[in-house]
Amino acid sequence: MRELSLDRLRTLVAIADLGSFAAAARALNLAPPTVSLHVAELEARIGAPLLLRTRGQVGPSAIGEALIERARRLLADADEALDDVQRQVQGRTGRVRLGASTGAIAHLLPQALQVLGAEHPGIDVQVAVLTSQETLARLAGGTLDIGLVALPQPAAPGLRVLPWRRDPVMAFVPAAWPAPRRATAAWLAARPLILNDTSTRLARLTAEWFAAAGEQPKARIQLNYNDAIKSLVAAGYGATLLPHEASAPLPDPRIAMLPLRPALWRPLGIAHRSGTPELATRQVLDVLGRFRQA
Structure with missing residues (x-):
């Protein structure tokens, strides 16, 4: 022995x-x-x-x-x-690794984590700030358990991607600017813009929206942190296009929020590996599912 x-x-x-x-x-x-x-x-x-x-x-x-x-x-x-x-x-404790963009982390994910903490305090969610492509790659590689990703995404072997939310993209402009009731691509393109950088799905989504109207504006500055972008808008530096969740608080009073014409939507999905997830992962998926919005 x-x-x-x-x-x-x-x-x-x-x-x-x-x-x-x-x-x-x-x-x-x-x-x-x-x-x-x-x-x-x-x-x-x-x-x-x-x-x-x-x-x-x-x-x-x-x-x-x-x-x-x-x-x-x-x-x-x-x-x-x-x-x-x-x-x-038994799903009472565990570690769940989650990847999400800064947009999802800014408002949606904290709400879900608050509910999860109240109902399942023993589950530790580790959050990584990643692009959708990075999230899917790490899910496939086994170093993430859940991802919040922009839609659409191509089918990937071994992964499931389900629709989660569809939130409107709004124009956030300095409140001091004279503005129409709805912002068009032509009106926004004639003004200084603060946009996400080209590595993000939101940047491609807004570029396609401008291109459909024959506009190709250049951003005054490109950032990936929504709170920093909104701070610059409040300071009068420029306008931006960002998703707005229905339950999110209203922006700074120095910011006016305008719907777009035509409307633009930011769809998000929940991704995880195929098969039956571990119970702790299922608990997190269940809580995120309560924030689903068609």
């Missing part, structure tokens, strides 16, 4: 606690010869007696006491590890 078996150590501790081989056998639901074999294997592995028999009682030798002290800690650690894993199997 090259390794120390936890079963053998548990038997040794039971004998020390109960004072006899027979009592340990009953407590562990083992046959008496099995208990004797466990002790013999441990003593052979250690190379010294672990138990002493005196006046009908069995007690540990000095070496046995040292091993029993360590064995108690090992057994407690093993039991704790099994309890932790069992809680994960």
